Amino acid sequence: MPSRTDTRRGVLPGFGLTMGYSILYLSLIVLIPLSALLLNSTGLTWEKFWSIATDPRVLASYRVSFLTAAAAGLVDAVLGLLLAWVLVRYEFPGKKIFDAMIDLPFALPTAVAGVSLTALYSSKGWLGSFFEPLGIKTAFSPLGITLALMFIGIPFVVRTVQPVLQDLDAEVEEAAATLGASRLRTFRSVILPELLPPLLTGFALAFSRGIGEYGSVVFISGNMPMKTEIAPLLIMSKLEQFDYAGATAVALMLLLISFALLLLINSLQSRVRKTAR
Numbered sequence: 001m002p003s004r005t006d007t008r009r010g011v012l013p014g015f016g017l018t019m020g021y022s023i024l025y026l027s028l029i030v031l032i033p034l035s036a037l038l039l040n041s042t043g044l045t046w047e048k049f050w051s052i053a054t055d056p057r058v059l060a061s062y063r064v065s066f067l068t069a070a071a072a073g074l075v076d077a078v079l080g081l082l083l084a085w086v087l088v089r090y091e092f093p094g095k096k097i098f099d100a101m102i103d104l105p106f107a108l109p110t111a112v113a114g115v116s117l118t119a120l121y122s123s124k125g126w127l128g129s130f131f132e133p134l135g136i137k138t139a140f141s142p143l144g145i146t147l148a149l150m151f152i153g154i155p156f157v158v159r160t161v162q163p164v165l166q167d168l169d170a171e172v173e174e175a176a177a178t179l180g181a182s183r184l185r186t187f188r189s190v191i192l193p194e195l196l197p198p199l200l201t202g203f204a205l206a207f208s209r210g211i212g213e214y215g216s217v218v219f220i221s222g223n224m225p226m227k228t229e230i231a232p233l234l235i236m237s238k239l240e241q242f243d244y245a246g247a248t249a250v251a252l253m254l255l256l257i258s259f260a261l262l263l264l265i266n267s268l269q270s271r272v273r274k275t276a277r
Helices: 015-040 046-053 058-090 095-101 112-119 128-134 142-167 169-178 185-214 217-220 231-239 244-276
Strands: none
Touching: 015 185, 046 244, 058 095, 058 142, 058 185, 058 231, 058 244, 112 128, 112 142, 112 217, 142 185, 142 217, 169 185, 185 244, 231 244
16 A cells, blocks of 8 residues: 555646746746836836826726726627526537537637628628717727627636536526526526626626727727726827827726726635635
């Protein structure tokens, strides 16, 4: 029999080697680029940095970026749950094709998606011409930006929720129905607690992707300062004007706000998981 002092060999190397590779990879991919961003902002005084970061045009671009990304993430959370439910719980002709189409926003170039959505939702487009008589302006408005972000964010929610739904035991739902629970109560008390953590993860992924999205938004937004101008576009405008310090200041503030919001979402997700357990 093996003694108590024997250690089981894992498939991967020991902690020291794997930790070293992890830190090296994290440094090359994340930490060093972020450090370069911070170093580029050191040429600015605090007063100049604060003046650029709190400029009314910059604040308006932050508001457009964060509000539209949050709205798109919330809608994607609902629609993504419905799509994942259909893909997991039902069988129908063309299901595999339908499932593969969910990943199209990953493969489609964002600029192509932006041009297609603009042509679709413009005042003369197929859908835009329908909404125009109703007084609903889709393209070149915050609504159009939200629609574009919904398009590129929906796969994150579906692919996050789908595996959890597949592993969810249907017998638990049957037991709840046997005990007299209605469909709504079964969903609220049995299914939803299991799906909240992946839903929050999918929302966080879609939200963070939406904040930094550029290609699919730049065409449909109209790029009107103080109205539909997004923060990534403002950063690109400053770079084209060779205002590297100003672009760095806007990017750094966007990074700090995004990190704070994602940290809040992750904390909420951790609390939800503990409650579900």
